[in-house]
Amino acid sequence: MSLALILRIAAGWMALWAIMMFFAPEMALASSGWEITDEIRTLMQGMGMAFVGLIVMHLVTATLADEAMQKIAFWMAIMWVANSLQQGYFMANGIFAVDAQGVFGLVVGFGIAGLLYTKSRA
Secondary structure: OOHHHHHHHHHHHHHHHHHHHHHOHHHHOOOOOOOOOHHHHHHHHHHHHHHHHHHHHHHHHOOOOHHHHHHHHHHHHHHHHHHHHHHHHHHHOOOOOOOHHHHHHHHHHHHHHHHHHHHHHO
16 A cells, blocks of 8 residues: 555545544534534534545555655655544543544544555565
């Protein structure tokens, strides 16, 4: 599996979440138990725009030469770990429910981080 493919897979995973944030924030927050208000919906759509920026960054990085791609992928791996640790912290403190959706997202996040790190060091 190439580093460019891992970056594209990561972008695809984030695209699924961005689509949910834009069009189905209730689904994205299903396990949080939060009441979906206009403010929360607006916040989710703003987060979706941030995800679009990260998606573009991943896709553009996948087109770079190997050396540049490896350097950027290392820092992306750190970003994925930080995001997954934050999600785990929220689950451990009861902010997010510990359910299949949350645990699966945690596993995917750490998996993508591991793949990015491994391939960035190859």
